[in-house]
Amino acid sequence: xxxxxxxxxxxxxxxxxxxxxxxxxxxxxxxxxxxxxxxxxxxxxxxxxxxxxxxxxxxxxxxxxxxxxxxxxxxxxxxxxxxxxxxxxxxxxxxxxxxxxxxxxxxxxxxxxxxxxxxxxxxxxxxxxxxxxxxxxxxxxxxxxxxxxxxxxxxxxxxxxxxxxxxxxxxxxxxxxxxxxxxxxxxxxxxxxxxxxxxxxxxxxxxxxxxxxxxxxxxxxxxxxxxxxxxxxxxxxxxxxxxxxxxxxxxxxxxxxxxxxxxxxxxxxxxxxxxxxxxxxxxxxxxxxxxxxxxxxxxxxxxxxxxxxxxxxxxxxxxxxxxxxxxxxxxxxxxxxxxxxxxxxxxxxxxxxxxxxxxxxxxxxxxxxxxxxxxxxxxxxxxxxxxxxxxxxxxxxxxxxxxxxxxxxxxxxxxxxxxxxxxxxxxxxxxxxxxxxxxxxxxxxxxxxxxxxxxxxxxxxxxxxxxxxxxxxxxxxxxxxxxxxxxxxxxxxxxxxxxxxxxxxxxxxxxxxxxxxxxxxxxxxxxxxxxxxxxxxxxxxxxxxxxxxxxxxxxxxxxxxxxxxxxxxxxxxxxxxxxxxxxxxxxxxxxxxxxxxxxxxxxxxxxxxxxxxxxxxxxxxxxxxxxxxxxxxxxxxxxxxxxxxxxxxxxxxxxxxxxxxxxxxxxxxxxxxxxxxxxxxxxxxxxxxxxxxxxxxxxxxxxxxxxxxxxxxxxxxxxxxxxxxxxxxxxxxxxxxxxxxxxxxxxxxxxxxxxxxxxxxxxxxxxxxxxxxxxxxxxxxxxxxxxxxxxxxxxxxxxxxxxxxxxxxxxxxxxxxxxxxxxxxxxxxxxxxxxxxxxxxxxxxxxxxxxxxxxxxxxxxxxxxxxxxxxxxxxxxxxxxxxxxxxxxxxxxxxx
Amino acid sequence: xxxxxxxxxxxxxxxxxxxxxxxxxxxxxxxxxxxxxxxxxxxxxxxxxxxxxxxxxxxxxxxxxxxxxxxxxxxxxxxxxxxxxxx
Numbered sequence: 002x003x004x005x006x007x008x009x010x011x012x013x014x015x016x017x018x019x020x021x022x023x024x025x026x027x028x029x030x031x032x033x034x035x036x037x038x039x040x041x042x043x044x045x046x047x048x049x050x051x052x053x054x055x056x057x058x059x060x061x062x063x064x065x066x067x068x069x070x071x072x073x074x075x076x077x078x079x080x081x082x083x084x085x086x087x088x089x090x091x092x093x094x095x096x097x098x099x100x101x102x103x104x105x106x107x108x109x110x111x112x113x114x115x116x117x118x119x120x121x122x123x124x125x126x127x128x129x130x131x132x133x134x135x136x137x138x139x140x141x142x143x144x145x146x147x148x149x150x151x152x153x154x155x156x157x158x159x160x161x162x163x164x165x166x167x168x169x170x171x172x173x174x175x176x177x178x179x180x181x182x183x184x185x186x187x188x189x190x191x192x193x194x195x196x197x198x199x200x201x202x203x204x205x206x207x208x209x210x211x212x213x214x215x216x217x218x219x220x221x222x223x224x225x226x227x228x229x230x231x232x233x234x235x236x237x238x239x240x241x242x243x244x245x246x247x248x249x250x251x252x253x254x255x256x257x258x259x260x261x262x263x264x265x266x267x268x269x270x271x272x273x274x275x276x277x278x279x280x281x282x283x284x285x286x287x288x289x290x291x292x293x294x295x296x297x298x299x300x301x302x303x304x305x306x307x308x309x310x311x312x313x314x315x316x317x318x319x320x321x322x323x324x325x326x327x328x329x330x331x332x333x334x335x336x337x338x339x340x341x342x343x344x345x346x347x348x349x350x351x352x353x354x355x356x357x358x359x360x361x362x363x364x365x366x367x368x369x370x371x372x373x374x375x376x377x378x379x380x381x382x383x384x385x386x387x388x389x390x391x392x393x394x395x396x397x398x399x400x401x402x403x404x405x406x407x408x409x410x411x412x413x414x415x416x417x418x419x420x421x422x423x424x425x426x427x428x429x430x431x432x433x434x435x436x437x438x439x440x441x442x443x444x445x446x447x448x449x450x451x452x453x454x455x456x457x458x459x460x461x462x463x464x465x466x467x468x469x470x471x472x473x474x475x476x477x478x479x480x481x482x483x484x485x486x487x488x489x490x491x492x493x494x495x496x497x498x499x500x501x502x503x504x505x506x507x508x509x510x511x512x513x514x515x516x517x518x519x520x521x522x523x524x525x526x527x528x529x530x531x532x533x534x535x536x537x538x539x540x541x542x543x544x545x546x547x548x549x550x551x552x553x554x555x556x557x558x559x560x561x562x563x564x565x566x567x568x569x570x571x572x573x574x575x576x577x578x579x580x581x582x583x584x585x586x587x588x589x590x591x592x593x594x595x596x597x598x599x600x601x602x603x604x605x606x607x608x609x610x611x612x613x614x615x616x617x618x619x620x621x622x623x624x625x626x627x628x629x630x631x632x633x634x635x636x637x638x639x640x641x642x643x644x645x646x647x648x649x650x651x652x653x654x655x656x657x658x659x660x661x662x663x664x665x666x667x668x669x670x671x672x673x674x675x676x677x678x679x680x681x682x683x684x685x686x687x688x689x690x691x692x693x694x695x696x697x698x699x700x701x702x703x704x705x706x707x708x709x710x711x712x713x714x715x716x717x718x719x720x721x722x723x724x725x726x727x728x729x730x731x732x733x734x735x736x737x738x739x740x741x742x743x744x745x746x747x748x749x750x751x752x753x754x755x756x757x758x759x760x761x762x763x764x765x766x767x768x769x770x771x772x773x774x775x776x777x778x779x780x781x782x783x784x785x786x787x788x789x790x791x792x793x794x795x796x797x798x799x800x801x802x803x804x805x806x807x808x809x810x811x812x813x814x815x816x817x818x819x820x821x822x823x824x825x826x827x828x829x830x831x832x833x834x835x836x837x838x839x840x841x842x843x844x845x846x847x848x849x850x851x852x853x854x855x856x857x858x859x860x861x862x863x864x865x866x867x868x869x870x871x872x873x874x875x876x877x878x879x880x881x882x883x884x885x886x887x888x889x890x891x892x893x894x895x896x897x
Numbered sequence: 898x899x900x901x902x903x904x905x906x907x908x909x910x911x912x913x914x915x916x917x918x919x920x921x922x923x924x925x926x927x928x929x930x931x932x933x934x935x936x937x938x939x940x941x942x943x944x945x946x947x948x949x950x951x952x953x954x955x956x957x958x959x960x961x962x963x964x965x966x967x968x969x970x971x972x973x974x975x976x977x978x979x980x981x982x983x984x
Binding site: 068079084087230236245292 | 917923924925927928931932934935946958961965966969973
């Protein structure tokens with residue numbers, strides 16, 4: 002019994018050593034001395050939990066049974082690592098930027114933080130992993146038995162089941178202690194990682210030691226070992242190509258999708274740079290691990306009695322050759338492989354179970370009580386601990402019920418095939434923005450159903466789960482649905498068959514449903530963030546919160562990530578925002594940062610729900626976006642209104658300026674007019690006074706002289722009267738007191754009269770008038786005298802002011818839609834632009850007053866035309882001065 | 898001189914990009930090489946011995962590890978912040 006006791010002692014010492022290592026690592030991390038904890042080597046070694054007891058012991062057995070096929074299990078992951086630039090780099094970046102805590106979290110987060118999906122993935126992961134944990138427990142128990150058998154000489158040792166129980170309890174304890182010490186925001190466990198790194202070294206060293214012993218101790222050197230290999234029963238390459246290819250694919254897929262691999266590879270990753278080292282160092286590790294497998298198998302087959310379990314050659318070869326120390330080392334290696342796998346798997350699954358199943362249930366059970374009820378932090382930790390216990394316990398139960406039989410041996414690959422169902426959804430999620438939640442859900446469901454039906458259930462043995470009849474004839478006699486011959490394609494290896502159909506139907510369903518469904522806005526945002534993670538690591542999605550909620554958020558955050566950490570976080574955020582104190586504004590940025598911190602502890606979906614509860618409402622919905630767009634539109638409208646207003650004001654100002662200019666001009670004109678009027682009045686008055694004084698005082702005037710002077714007095718009086726008449730006329734017109742004397746007449750007659758009157762008393766050649774009588778045949782019904790007055794005035798103006806050598810006046814009559822227009826166009830220099838503005842004003846006179854007149858003519862014309870419902874305007878751009886008289890059409894029509 | 902320096906930098910980043918191309922290609926090269934055993938005939942006089950198969954497969958392994966280590970180092974340098982964008 003000495004060896005067994007020594008074994009137990011060594012085993013206990015080893016466990017104590019692991020505890021010490023984990024504890025020291027935690028302490029070092031707490032003190033911030035994490036340099037060596039964070040080295041790429043530790044990361045690489047932690048990946049070695051891929052090599053479980055199944056590979057440590059099982060690889061040799063696998064090789065003894067199937068030759069080099071066991072290499073596929075290592076080649077797949079090696080290829081994934083060599084291709085790290087494609088997938089792992091992206092996964093790690095997404096994991097870091099989104100604070101991903103598990104593969105379930107990643108998938109749920111990518112597909113719109115769907116908790117349903119997370120629950121599904123979690124359950125499937127548990128189903129896939131539980132047998133695997135059972136396998137580890139079995140391997141530890143078996144290896145104990147080997148020692149016990151040697152000791153007792155085959156006597157049955159009581160309580161071998163209790164070994165498994167003890168191991169399970171110990172592992173649970175270890176995981177709980179180092180896996181849930183703190184709710185780290187990054188979900189990183191320095192103690193656990195350090196411990197499994199040490200175990201990685203131990204198992205590699207143990208296997209190498211056995212290998213070296215076998216090759217150089219027993220086999221007689223490298224070359225002779227190769228000869229032995231060729232001479233053995235696995236000496237020829239025998240491989241079915243489909244298994245070789247399928248298993249490489251399967252192990253590569255499982256390497257990416259296994260929850261425990263995801264945990265160490267993505268979640269525990271400290272630095273993306275570590276991947277660069279791991280990309281070659283981990284394949285090298287795998288290569289070394291598998292290097293001596295075949296020699297051990299061959300020598301074992303050769304030396305050990307037929308019928309001995311090849312799965313235990315690693316242990317039994319040293320024992321059979323009397324190397325108990327080496328056997329013990331080998332045992333520790335297997336023990337390390339088993340324990341590290343169980344620890345990390347339990348941790349990863351517990352994170353998923355507590356984040357995606359326990360917490361949502363607890364939250365909904367407590368309703369809106371995130372703020373009111375007890376300490377969430379404790380709830381999360383308790384949920385983790387219970388979950389760890391439950392996961393390991395499930396594994397133990399599975400081990401107990403399956404009886405530790407050989408059925409477990411094949412479970413490794415079955416488990417791989419189960420978790421490989423995540424692959425399409427995982428890769429689709431990070432490379433294809435069109436992947437949707439319904440698609441992911443359908444794909445996963447289909448994949449798992451096919452896997453369970455074609456691989457998992459038949460693995461329990463014919464008749465155990467699926468009856469003999471279903472296996473051979475299909476369910477309900479449907480032949481093409483036989484579990485191991487879908488669509489009637491027979492002859493495939495059952496494993497290859499299951500992998501092929503489950504993965505392809507899974508992918509097909511995933512893609513097809515994704516194509517026909519439409520993702521929710523959050524899903525689309527997350528999809529863009531995942532797929533384009535290298536372009537923007539900051540999230541575009543945002544929360545909107547009000548100020549009063551900061552305190553509630555603080556209370557909640559304290560409960561989840563711890564009071565000190567929460568306060569530090571809030572203070573840091575407040576400082577960043579430039580606010581003093583502990584309560585930052587709940588800006589979208591801050592809420593987003595907080596959500597990420599929380600999701601590190603409780604998972605993305607839960608964190609999202611918790612913040613949603615406090616802030617009220619989900620994050621930005623399409624409606625919010627539309628409201629924002631509305632507001633923007635309103636603001637744009639408002640600003641365009643302002644613009645229009647300011648434009649209007651500018652226009653008004655311009656008009657005012659014009660008016661002001663006009664007023665100034667008018668005022669100047671008035672002054673001019675007053676002086677003009679006084680001059681006009683004074684000149685005749687002076688003549689009248691002078692000549693009437695001569696008539697009065699002078700007696701010696703001849704009769705002719707008297708007549709002459711009297712007529713001068715008369716003429717001047719007439720001029721005065723005319724001036725006063727004009728003023729009176731204008732005044733009457735302006736006051737609207739005029740009575741129109743409406744008559745009928747022809748336009749041509751009116752023009753004849755006007756031309757004759759205007760040109761009376763001047764030479765025939767003084768003004769040449771051009772008319773087109775044909776167009777003038779328009780009957781009018783209006784005040785002809787007033788209209789005639791306007792015409793006379795315009796013709797007289799042309800006569801007076803036209804400065805051409807041979808003055809000409811063209812009178813054109815035309816009709817537009819609703820008006821009759823009569824244009825008076827001369828061939829003079831025209832009127833300057835400045836003067837155009839004032840010519841219709843009273844008292845305005847053009848030019849240097851070379852002609853006589855009081856400047857009332859056009860003003861009177863304008864007033865007259867206004868009374869006749871027409872107008873008179875200056876018509877620019879006609880080569881000379883041009884005036885347009887406009888009459889409403891009804892004036893003309895009325896006559897017809 | 899400034900011009901020549903610019904050319905030098907350009908060449909270096911060009912080299913880096915090709916190294917990253919190599920990195921991307923490597924898993925496919927590995928897959929191709931590791932699928933070569935599919936062509937081997939099964940047991941028989943023309944079969945491949947397990948010892949030869951081991952040497953072939955592990956030879957690929959060693960070369961791929963070396964190539965990845967080399968390319969990773971050459972492509973991303975010794976700095977801690979490798980270029981993250983798709984170059």
